[in-house]
Amino acid sequence: MVHTFPLALPASMVEAHRVDLTAKPSDGWHVAVFDVAAAPSGDTYVLYGARRYRPSIPSVEDPAEQNFTYGIISRYAPDGSPSDTALFAQPHPDGSLSAIPEAGDMTLAILPDGTVALSEKPGSTFLISADLSRVLEAWRMPFGYSIEEAGPGDPYAASLSITPSGRLLSVTSEYGLSNWAGARPNIVALSEPKTNLAPGAKATLQAIASLDNQAARQTEADLRQYVRFQEAPVGRDNRPSPSLTELVSSSTARPHDYRECTLGRPVPLGDDLFVVPVFSRIYRSGNRGGAFTFALLDDRGRMTGRLEGLDLYKDSPFTGFCFSVVADPHRKRAFHLNRYGLYAWSSDGQLRARMSTEEKALKALTHFALMACTPEGELLLVHRKQNLVLRVPVPEDLRDLPSAMETALRTYGTQRTALKKRFSPTGWHWVEESARVHRF
Incomplete structure (x- = not known):
């Protein structure tokens, strides 16, 4: 059944900062959604995040009028009612730092144990x-242009997704790639079946693909x-080959299109089958028409095909930077x-439905x-x-998806x-008072 529910802001946060909705x-007020994850429980x-930045009052003494940045995770019951909300990133009222720092690119995954x-x-x-209600474990990767500057830290993954049997499909970052400064998401890796990610226990990840194989600058400290x-450990020449860049560019007449791809x-x-998106370099002059591939990789890193049918x-x-692909691994x-x-594919990469937003009934998409x-199996x-x-x-x-989407x-x-x-x-801001609010 089609269901709509609001993305709510905690009333206590709105009141504490006297937010002008x-x-x-x-005006410096912004709310943005980063990711959504559905649990097997329903x-x-x-x-999402909420930010207020007003440069005209950077040193105002009233705490309620100061600028702020919150990361927010809200948990909704199957009927769409909010039950719990967690606030992080913003320092606590007593000045102590949040257990989870601010970041602009974040993702969620729900592990098999919830x-x-x-x-x-x-x-x-x-x-x-x-x-x-609480943070169970924190594996942090410090910022730096090199491992020597940042220090080893205790990182894990730039993103995680969960397969039907509970395997972790991840992206991990590396320093010392090509001429890049800083850590760059580069390795696609997979955990073994029936391994668990838990406090104090990192699941070992086996690399199945490497975007950039130019890692001659790496040292033992980068492993x-x-x-x-x-x-x-992955590092220098010990990595999957050929690189993912080479794999996606091998069937194009212009392989240079994937130079410095992401x-x-x-x-x-x-x-044992995954969609791995690869996008050509972003240019200020515009990117529509730029190369991209939604590659199909198996659990040994072999490219078995791609999601076909896109011009x-x-x-x-690239228009609007709509880079997300979602999948229903159960079907x-x-x-x-x-x-x-809106596009839909079967696991063999064949395009099964195309819904153009030029059609009046689907323009709202x-x-x-x-x-x-x-x-x-719901979107x-x-x-x-x-x-x-x-x-x-x-x-x-x-x-039948186009007619189902029109109805939705x-x-x-x-x-x-x-x-x-x-x-x-x-102003299309929904405020909720009933959910329990936690601060990290």
């Missing part, structure tokens, strides 16, 4: 209890014992939404971001401006009207 991004976790894993680029991972290839977040299509220009994900289907359409797929979309989450059941036959968008409008009467939002 009528303010716009141009709960939905939403990771633990929430929050990953921050380039490689910090935090384990959080399912009820969002991470938990990321391995051929029974030794790695998207891999998602599982099953326990580099007409279906470009072996993949989905992608950008400003030009341009305002949504596709964030996740639930274990029940989770977030409206970028109206801060609403839309849950859409996907029919067994993907050819009509239902969204009706349910949105009902929610407005119930909550009376201000």
